Amino acid sequence: MNRFFSKRAAGAKRSAIRELLKLTEKPEIISFAGGLPDPETFPREELAQIAADELRNHYENVLQYGASEGSLTLRKAVSRWFKTHGLEVSVDEMLVTTASQQGLDLIGKALVDPGDVVFCGLPTYLGAIQAFRLFQADLVGVPLEEDGMDLNVLEKKIAQAKADGKRIKGVYVIPDFQNPTGITMSREKRIRLLEIARREDFLIFEDDPYGQLRFAGERIPSIRSMDTDGRVILLFTLSKVLSAGLRLAILIADTRFMDVFVRMKQASDLCTSKLTQHLAARFFLDYDMEAHLDLLRRRYRAKRDAMLAALSRYMPEDEGITWTRPDGGLFLWVRLPEGIDTEEMFPRALEKKVAYVIGSAFYVDGSGRNEMRLCYSVVTEEKIEEGIKRLSEVVREELARSRIGGFVG
Ligand SMILES: Cc1ncc(COP(=O)(O)O)c(C=O)c1O
Secondary structure, three states, X not given: OHHHOOHHHHHOOOOHHHHHHHHOOOOOOEEOOOOOOOHHHOOHHHHHHHHHXXXXXXHHHHOOOOOOOOOHHHHHHHHHHHHOOOOOOOHHHEEEXXXXXXXXXXXXXXXXXXXXXXXXXXXXXXXXXXXXXXXXXXXXXXXXXXXXXXHHHHXXXXXXXXXXXXXXXXXXXXXXXXXXXXXOOOHHHHHHHHHHHHHHOOEEEEEOOOHHHEOOOOOOOOHHHHOOOOOEEEEEEOOOOOOHHHOXXXXXXXXXXXHHHHHHHHHHHOOOOHHHHHHHHHHHHHOOXXXXXXXXXXXXXXXXXXXXXXXXXXXXXXXXXXXXXXXEOOEEEEEOOOOOOHHHHHHHHHHOOEEOEEHHHHOOOOOOOOEEEEEOOOOOHHHHHHHHHHHHHHHHHHHHHHHHHHHHO
């Protein structure tokens, strides 16, 4: 069969996370692996009421094909809501996509030629790695610091890429509560990144699923809101703020990009489901989005607090183990001492009935072997405590094993 596959398909890898996640699905395992939103945050009663009304009274519209650009009602509703958050976006700068994963796919299709350099965080979101790789981007990793991407290293890598005669297409960033680390890019770095992009004439792909889930600290404006020459393409998904199952996001770009994006989307799926677009639009119009988001923020803050408390209670911090303390989002990131391999440790964690995602899955250069992502959003607070206790036992055993290994070796 292999002879029939396209070169592109033959090069595409299955997501390592999805393969590992299959092993964590047993009910007895406390899983910090999947990056899912808490289903209790989905406004099911409200959506059920809207759905009943839309299906009964507006079936000729919502069960029909729609415009490839997306529902005007949804785009208008989101545009108005963005305004209350300091982001001026016209409906012509918006394309509704089948969630942000499709946005990433369209960016790849419309903008990336084989060999084009796209810079990304070390580590970064695995789905973006998959999407850019499919279009044969040359993904170049840039390490993260506590306040986001190390821009001095980025400058060096730009110089290197230019010296090698490569074409730089853009940089992919998740400025707020990044997946997988929970790290937020500082305002200063956002401004400097934009300056670098202007100077070098490349694009910024700003992916923002978590910015609205800030439960501590002060909101930092998006890079897109500081953009004056249309070089930032922003992806805003409703997956984490409303429902992942609706499969809805808005791709925001300068109108000069839109025609191409619309053509790419038409070739992919003609249009995004009108039914789900209208469910979301009506939620924005008929309900209080801010009150809804406040509930989410409170819920996720309590879970983050539970995980941080459990980590400081059980994890042997003095052994050189560190973790991030995110002000929002769904994840935190643990770094174990060099020499501990979280992939090798994974089966032993499963034996103790706890799971995480291995760090190296998020690194385009295969590093990060001593790191792991913990997601606190779907597990109850009691289970977070128990899960971290189990994980700490696994880590202690691993540390002991590495000491013995070191002595013998
Ligand atoms: C940074 C980032 N981008 C994109 C996505 C994809 O989300 P969706 O396709 O549901 O919008 C996720 C999901 O976890 C994410 O963390």
